Amino acid sequence: MKAYVYGAHGAAITEVARPAPKGTQVLVRVRACGLNRADLGMTRGHAHGNAGGVGTVLGMEWAGEIAGLGPEAKGVEVGDRVMGSGAAAFAEYTLADHGRLFRTPSNMNFEEAATLPVALATMHNAVVTNGALQPGQSVLIQGASSGVGLMALQIARFKGAGLVVGSSTDAVRRGRLKEFGADLAVDSSDPGWVEQVLKATNGDGVDLIVDQVSGKVASQNLAATRIKGRIVNVGRLGGAHADFNFDLHAARRINYIGVTFRSRTIEEIREIFDEVRRDIWPAVEARKLQLPIDKVFAFDDIGKAFEHMEANRHLGKIVATL
Structure with missing residues (x-):
């Protein structure tokens, strides 16, 4: 073959x-x-x-x-x-x-x-299972213009997020994020993006960040996350090593969670697929998530x-x- x-x-x-x-x-x-x-x-x-x-x-x-x-x-x-x-x-x-x-x-x-398959399993696990997004909460998807990022925006909106923010460093793609559920689109290569997020959340920061970028945005993410918020690290397209403000992480009491399929057992992966079927599959069949x-x-x-x-x-x- x-x-x-x-x-x-x-x-x-x-x-x-x-x-x-x-x-x-x-x-x-x-x-x-x-x-x-x-x-x-x-x-x-x-x-x-x-x-x-x-x-x-x-x-x-x-x-x-x-x-x-x-x-x-x-x-x-x-x-x-x-x-x-x-x-x-x-x-x-x-x-x-x-x-x-x-x-x-x-x-x-x-x-x-x-x-x-990859987008559904990855982002349901990141946004819902590990991110614990609740209706009315705010979420930022770093790297939102990728395929899995676009799915994360849609899952967040479908699950009732109050504010959905997406980032993209490309102006054209950033301009289209609202088509997929973003209320606000930011450029993570612009140092001013954190202030944009804080302004949109009354100075508090978002409840959840799903991060596919990491690298230089790692400490910026901490500043954009509310006290007792969550960051789910999914990808490292911006670099696997960078400065990390441990003091800010502690001061804001942020739950920082790393996820990957690479170290999961087949039993864990089966459970992720089962969770997708139980929770959002009717929306997939209805073409609400695509x-x-x-x-x-x-x-x-x-x-x-x-x-x-x-x-x-x-x-x-x-x-x-x-």
């Missing part, structure tokens, strides 16, 4: 053996796959958790049809239309645990479905899809179809 593999000379489409499902795994015939920032790093040989390096089939998000079942797989049948996340998504066939997928709604095509598709590429042009991502001018998801 065809797969997009990182090799000795970089990432390229290569013929590899079709995998066989074991245990609770299902075999999926992939019809579309979504690109994510972590994939871009892996095309350059960077590790993502335990994955990466020469011989790695790339990709972590897909939509397709179940083509085979492991002996312990339950709750699904061959032919079911599903979407999910996991390693080796950029291939004609991939494996997934039976608890790490969603059934694709009948009103959604494969391209649309491929945009959702992501725009910036551009669709044929799988044979997946290299061009990554060039498009690296140009960093897109809003929404980039998808490749098989």
Whole structure:
């Protein structure tokens, strides 16, 4: 089968053996796959958790049809239309645990479905489970113009947030954040953004920050968070190391929470998918939570899809179809 593999000379489409499902795994015939920032790093040989390096089939998000079942797989049948996340998504066939997928709604095509699994699981866990957002509370999404960021805005609005703030350093994308639920859009590269947030919250700061940027905004986040507020650290696109004002963190008694899928067990990941199904799945089926598709590429042009991502001018998801 065809797969997009990182090799000795970089990432390229290569013929590899079709995998066989074991245990609770299902075999999926992939019809579309979504690109994510972590994939871009892996095309350059960077590790993502335990994955990466020469011989790695790339990709972590897909939509397709179940083509085979492991002996312990339950709750699904061959032919079911599903979407999910996991390693080796950029291939004609991939494996997934039976608890790490969603059934694709009948009103959604494969391209649309491929945009959702990572964003839904990541941001429901960050905003609702760890962020503990309550109706009427205020929230700031750092890096809101990314695919997962746009989903975070929508989940916050759907869960009844009183004030939703989104950040983007790109003026055009920042100007579109209100389409996805933001009441206020700020430029996190402008030192004045903290004052904008404080002004919008009567000087208190927001109840919750979901941070995909980190780096130089880490201490600024502390200043923009209310006393006894929460910061959920999801990503580090702005840097994994930076100055951190420990005194301000203590003075404001902020609950600072780090999250990642890389160190979670499969049981923990199944629970995250179950929480999405229990809490917000009707809104997904009703198309109240969805992501725009910036551009669709044929799988044979997946290299061009990554060039498009690296140009960093897109809003929404980039998808490749098989």
